[in-house]
Amino acid sequence: MADMPKIVALWRFPLKSALGESLGAVEVEKNGLQGDRAWACIDDEDGMVGSAKHPRRWGRLLEVGTSLRRDELTVHVGGVALRAGSAAADAALTTHLGRPVRLSRTAPDDPRLHRVLPDDPGLVPEWMAGVGPGDETVSSVGGVGRLGRFADFGAVHIVTTGELARLGALxxxxxxxxxxxxxxxxxxxxxxxxxxxxxxxxDVVLRVDLPTPRCVVPGLGHGELPADRSVLGALARHYRIQVPDLGRAACFGAYADVVRPGRLRVGQLMH
Incomplete structure (x- = not known):
């Protein structure tokens, strides 16, 4: 049994594009991990959903810590803990990001986000017609309609130790x-x-839906983890594959839907 595949880490990201929280165990609902991507930072000027896919606008969200307890989100901005939904949290994030924002659990009627495509053409998906490396574009937040959460697409996002090691070796x-x-x-x-x-x-059963197309985010700094653009180059050169029914894109990891909800814990064996 010791050699069977298992879960080595669980992460929840209560606020889209902010830092996540490492968990020992978590409930998995039909639309994903309980509390995952439940909140977003909304731009008060244009109504866009905050996403680090546009680093100049939103990259500093990756410096914001999060913790979710009993359905109440706390954000950690510049070392100060603030309750999401409070005027103080919105004011602190407005100062931190340099633009007027508010935290919300309710998606705009037409939830969209800004993104900047990576400079490497190998990281531009074939289905993004009319845009090229370094271009700015606007796209919908796909997970809102599918899941009722501010996720990009899938209910659960998976990576594996084997591919992380392979990428490191490359x-x-x-x-x-x-x-x-x-x-x-x-x-x-x-x-x-x-x-x-x-x-x-x-008790949890997940069904893999599609490989995860990558954007600029893996090359950015994440909290204490420094920026590393070489990761993007390696993804473009070695991980560009065919995504079913869509075309070629640089992918790493996989999205999965929840077939049967339940509880997951670190160390849980696959069977």
Whole structure:
């Protein structure tokens, strides 16, 4: 049993594009980990959802800590803990980000976000017609309609120890930190699971939907983790694959839907 694949880390990201919280155990609901991507930072000027996919506007969200307890979110801005939904939290984030913002659990009627495409053409997905490396564009927040959360698309985002080690080796070093990819689950597997695969973790059953297309975010700084643009270059050169029904894109990790909810814990074995 000791050699069976298992969960080596669990992460929840209560506020979109802010730092997540490492968990020992968590409830998984039909639309993802309980509390994951439940909040977003909304731009009061144009109504856009804050996303580090546009680093000049929103990159400093990756310096904001989060903790969720009994459905109440606390954000940590410049070392100060503030309750999400309070005027003080909105004021602190407005100062921190340099633009008027507010925290919200309710999505705008047409939830959209700004993004800047990476400079490497290998990181531009084929389905993004009419835009190229370094261009700015606007896209919908796909997870709002699918899941009722501020997720990009899938209910659960997975990366594996095997692919993190492979990517690190391609860069000439140790395994790349999982935090760069903002996953919910880090699984002790030699490769990313394929679309259609079912993953059974205790009572929870996940079905892999599609590989995760990557943006500029893995190359940015995440809290104390420094920026590293070489990660983006390696993804563009070595991880550009066919995404079913969409076209080629640089992908790392996988999105999965929840077939059967339940409770996950670190160390949980796959079966």
């Amino acid at each position: 860069l000439g070093g140790p395994a790349v930190a999982a935090a760069r990819f903002r996953p919910n689950l880090v699984l002790d597997l030699p490769r990313d699971p394929e679309p259609g695969e079912e993953l059974r973790l205790g």
